[in-house]
Amino acid sequence: MxxxxxxxxxxxxxxxxxxxxxxxxxxxxxxxxxxxxxxxxxxxxxxxxxxxxxxxxxxxxxxxxxxxxxxxxxxxxxxxxxxxxxxxxxxxxxxxxxxxxxxxxxxxxxxxxxxxxxxxxxxxxxxxxxxxxxxxxxxxxWVQRLTWPELRSGLLLLAMSFILPPVLPDHPIDRWGAINPFELWLLTVLIGVLSFAGYVAVKIVGYRRGVAVAGMAGGLASSTAATVAMSRLVADYPRQVNVLTAGAIFANAVMGPRVLTVLGLVNGDLAMRLAAPLIAIGLVYTLGGALLMMRRASDGAGANETLAIRNPLDLPAVLKFSALLATVMVLSRIATRFAGSKGVFALAALSGIADVDAISLALARQGVGEIGLESAAVAILLAIVSNTIVKAGIGWFIGGWAMGLRFTLVSVLALGAGVAALMTAPAFGL
Structure with a gap:
């Protein structure tokens, strides 16, 4: 007392x-x-x-x-x-x-x-x-709009975050020392949280609130999925090619900041090295999307369509990403051991076709120590280039030449700005 x-x-x-x-x-x-x-x-x-x-x-x-x-x-x-x-x-x-x-x-x-x-x-x-x-x-x-799969995904995220990690071994279990189950699952949770945040943003914002905002929110969940969605809308509403292509471009504008966020949480030095190029890529994409938005058609067709993004926390999706990340981490360790940076560059270009996050996490976690900061930064940019080529192809084949040409032009300018920033960034002390 x-x-x-x-x-x-x-x-x-x-x-x-x-x-x-x-x-x-x-x-x-x-x-x-x-x-x-x-x-x-x-x-x-x-x-x-x-x-x-x-x-x-x-x-x-x-x-x-x-x-x-x-x-x-x-x-x-x-x-x-x-x-x-x-x-x-x-x-x-x-x-x-x-x-x-x-x-x-x-x-x-x-x-x-x-x-x-x-x-x-x-x-x-x-x-x-x-x-x-x-x-x-x-x-x-929000509760009225909440679906059972979304509630299940939220519970899955909680289980992933608080129940499973304590029982996972916190040491490498493979002969190459690449897979630590505890760290692998934490990285999976990290990507799951970012993707689910984008998915929720799409559900809240929706297409009716503006293609730009919906595209950026969709890019947090999956820029590839958002590009596919916008491409399909262009195929149905060709007169809206400018605004819908802008939506796909805005989805890719957040890819750089998303990768930068992931790197910042795992490897601060690598994040600082890539900050300038990733921000440059995002800025050029944003500027290109804004210019296309200014040229939007007066026809309102397609304004009531929905930007559909698949729930990223379905158990199969979580397990697939975890398996992909584990595979990339093992291949990254093998490539760096036997082929050095050239092997990692080839791996980054191939893995970027499917996903940028996996190779980024693998290099941030273990690749920097094997091939150095500069080579790891170049490898991640190669993965982004590879992934962008795939999305440009999606624009051409699904959305048609009009969307493909616009998307490709902006992407070339954005990637060029990123490469230029990577080459000149050391002059500014990064």
């Missing part, structure tokens, strides 16, 4: 009152159209509830262990009284809901915690509480 000084006690009670007013502000605004006396708890009630909790917290501190029991009894009695008033309100309105009751109880509890515990933690909890209350419509709308 310790005694609070007068100044500190007043400060803590003030924080308790502020916590209650913060929560009560949202509750009061939400029920602002109701007449006085028709709601169980508003701005003043939440403020007073938190202040009451703070006072009982001060009492608990003064009387030690017995005070803690008194605080628990006070909380129970207060909850019973508020619960009774909330019950009468729901009967009168013929509704159901426990949110307001929980909010008042949280105000009381956080007010007490502000006095007897960590003030910053109590304030942070109050902000989180108010945020959850204010996001009611958004959260309910």
């Amino acid at each position: 310790y005694e609070l000084g007068t100044v500190e006690l007043i400060q803590r009670l003030s924080i308790a009152l502020a916590i209650g007013l913060l929560i009560g502000l949202e509750r009061g605004w939400n029920t602002r159209d109701e007449h006085e006396g028709e709601r169980a708890a508003g701005l003043r009630t939440h403020g007073l509830a938190a202040l009451l909790g703070g006072v009982w917290g001060a009492i608990a501190e003064h009387f030690g262990g017995g005070g803690a029991i008194a605080l628990a009894i006070a909380f129970a009695l207060f909850g019973a009284v508020i619960g009774f008033f909330r019950y009468r309100e729901t009967v009168r309105l013929n509704t159901f809901g426990a949110t307001t009751l929980v909010a008042v109880l949280l105000a009381f509890a956080l007010g007490a915690f502000a006095v007897v515990g960590d003030q910053q933690a109590a304030a942070a909890a109050a902000v989180a509480t108010t945020t959850l209350l204010a996001l009611k419509q958004l959260l309910h709308g």
Whole structure:
């Protein structure tokens, strides 16, 4: 037991009152159209509830262990009284809901915690509480749009992140020392998180909010898949070739920053070496997409189409990427051991046909030590070039010559800017 000084006690009670007013502000605004006396708890009630909790917290501190029991009894009695008033309100309105009751109880509890515990933690909890209350419509709308495969994917991501890693061996298990199951799975989770974020962005934004935003969001999930989707739309709506090609270009504009993010989380030195070329590639793609957007056709055909991106966290997709990453890591180690940087360049060009992330992670994790920073940077750019050639081919064969020509032209300029940046970056100390 310790005694609070007068100044500190007043400060803590003030924080308790502020916590209650913060929560009560949202509750009061939400029920602002109701007449006085028709709601169980508003701005003043939440403020007073938190202040009451703070006072009982001060009492608990003064009387030690017995005070803690008194605080628990006070909380129970207060909850019973508020619960009774909330019950009468729901009967009168013929509704159901426990949110307001929980909010008042949280105000009381956080007010007490502000006095007897960590003030910053109590304030942070109050902000989180108010945020959850204010996001009611958004959260309910998101739950209504949530599909079972998406929920399953979210649970899979949690299992991947917290359940499986502790049971995986944290040491190489192959003869070349390339595959560490623990690190391999963490890298798989990293890509899964980035891809799922892009997938969620596509679901939230959609095509109707703008091809540019939807294309960039789709690029976070899979720039190849987004290019295929835009190419199919061009085939159906050829008069929209400029805006839809711009969508594919915007999807590729985020490929550089995406790779840079992955490298930054795994190998900061390699990320710094590639920062200039990857940013240059992204900027040229963005500029090219913006110029095509300015030339968009007046015909609105296709404006209601959906940018369809496959859920990247389906279990088969996760296992396929993990297998691809493991294969690339083994081949990368073998290539560097027997063929040096030339072998890695060939491997990067081949693996880039299917995926850029796998070779980037493999080189960031183990390739730099074998072939050096410069060779690893060149290999990753080769993978990006290879992947871009594949997407240009998709544009030509699915979207037609008009899309293929536009996409290829912008891609050549973007890759040229990246190569130039790689060659000149050392002059700037990168």
